[in-house]
Amino acid sequence: MQKLNNILKDIPVLELIGSSDKDINAITFDSRVVRASTLFVAIKGTLVDGHKFIEQSIENGANAILCEDLPKTLIDGITYIRVADSHASLGLLGGNFYDHPSTKLKLVGITGTNGKTTCATLLFQLFRQLGYTCGLLSTVQNQIQDEVIPATHTTPDAVSLNALLAKMVEKGCDYAFMEVSSHALAQKRIEGLTFTGGLFTNITHDHLDFHKTFEEYLKAKKSFFDNLVDKAFAITNIDDKRGFVMLQNTRAHRKTYSLQTLADFKAKLVENHFNGMLLNIEGEEVWFKLVGQFNAYNLLAVYATAKMLGQDKQEVLSILSNIKGAEGRFDHMTAPNKTVGIVDYAHTPDAVQNVLETINDIRSGKEKIITVIGCGGDRDRAKRPLMAKVACEWSDKVILTSDNPRSEDPTAIIEEMEKGVPVADRYKTISIVDRKEAIKAACMLAQPGDVILLAGKGHEKYQEIRGVKYHFDDKEQLMAQFENLK
């Protein structure tokens, strides 16, 4: 419980009507979960305007309302707080309510189109093995030491986020590693957090349904670095075209990493195989369990972050060399007849290309690559033809199928993907709407030694079709089919 006037500290209030000397048990932006003595924050969302639910929130027990527009009728006994930006205020309220947990541990944020989960997970595993108590906020799951807390978003909403950080502080965490998604930045879910450091992986095409233009998407990512404090560090990938721009206006201490040019942290990919790769990191040759050039970037980024956090080079490299990475990222298995299966969360054109390039690099020659791929519904439509095109370019056979169609018609999504298939590649593609059947078909087509890539769903344990979530696990499906490949 907290006093309202404490929770409102540092919030730019335009108008306050009613008493601020009252007890608040909880803060929420969802009228459906309001209980007695709750502060309800009305947010103008992407689907509806939360201001519509002010009345309902009061019926459910809200005793204070924070909003951008005051309702026409004000009710006695309720406190109304008018602000210019409810999203930003929610972040600050979350911090005040949970007593600024981000200042009580070292918080590191990772942003970029691809590689966030991988880097955050590697950092979490690394720092635990270095002997620290750690927390993780990621797409796959949230975690405090061994305790797993299911994740609904890559970056939780501002209230849940501060609640999770407060729990980490309570459990004695020294570090928290978190993914910072572009949605979270645009919606100011991280407003008011104090970061010790920030890491940029890369930026390519994604989420243009939400951000509308690439410039807006870039601006959202960049705002993370613009808002870091001067004591923080900011690490960027300068092999990415936008690597420098990201840190252009940051006050933080800047550092760069690269596989191709001079940088503060530099590495070179020496050898790449299905079960590991050899990297030269700052003059030291080390084998890692992760594979692929994109993972060379992730490892180097993690190494740079660990160095900026004052860790010892040898210790860091020796631990990293044994870490396997995040679930559903280049997860590979081999069937009894030597067919290779790879489950990977590649769900952007760039990620699909990276994974397929890596498989091409590693395969010894005549083995075929069979890619099973779909695109999510209610998400960026522009990436659909592009993902299909890239899949065709780098595979011998492509099976277009469903990912999470969500509220959309699965066949219509596949038709949009088909538009990206070059005429000359049509002979190598088939469309099978049912993902289970698509995986089965891939296994039937595969000859010993061939590589099957299941792209897009990685760690996900469900498939959402017409708004209903069914249990579905790519790895489980593949393992079941592999048993038949004797």
Ligand SMILES: CC(=O)N[C@H]1[C@@H](OP(=O)(O)OP(=O)(O)OC[C@H]2O[C@@H](n3ccc(=O)[nH]c3=O)[C@H](O)[C@@H]2O)O[C@H](CO)[C@@H](O)[C@@H]1O[C@H](C)C(=O)N[C@@H](C)C(=O)N[C@H](CCC(=O)O)C(=O)O
């Ligand atoms: C597009 C998007 O990001 N939407 C998020 C956003 O919801 P919204 O702004 O659309 O909310 P809305 O439905 O319009 O409602 C507006 C307001 O009215 C409130 N409301 C609504 C109905 C009601 O009866 N009562 C009520 O009070 C809502 O709680 C909300 O505050 O804010 C909500 C609360 O934080 C999020 O749950 C919701 O995530 C949706 C479910 C989602 O799918 N988000 C994805 C796209 C997302 O955020 N992804 C990123 C990145 C993914 C990645 O690449 O890794 C992530 O960080 O997970």
Ligand SMILES: Nc1ncnc2c1ncn2[C@@H]1O[C@H](COP(=O)(O)OP(=O)(O)OP(=O)(O)O)[C@@H](O)[C@H]1O
């Ligand atoms: N550094 C990288 N550069 C390009 N592609 C990458 C990189 N790291 C991973 N990938 C590819 O992107 C996929 C997603 O990786 P990861 O989950 O680490 O990214 P993410 O940024 O967390 O994604 P999301 O936005 O969905 O949370 C991987 O399965 C792999 O195919």
Ligand SMILES: N[C@H](CCC[C@H](N)C(=O)O)C(=O)O
């Ligand atoms: N977390 C991201 C990627 C989802 C990957 C894919 N499986 C899909 O459902 O589109 C999102 O919500 O856009």
Ligand SMILES: [Mg+2]
């Ligand atoms: Mg992620």
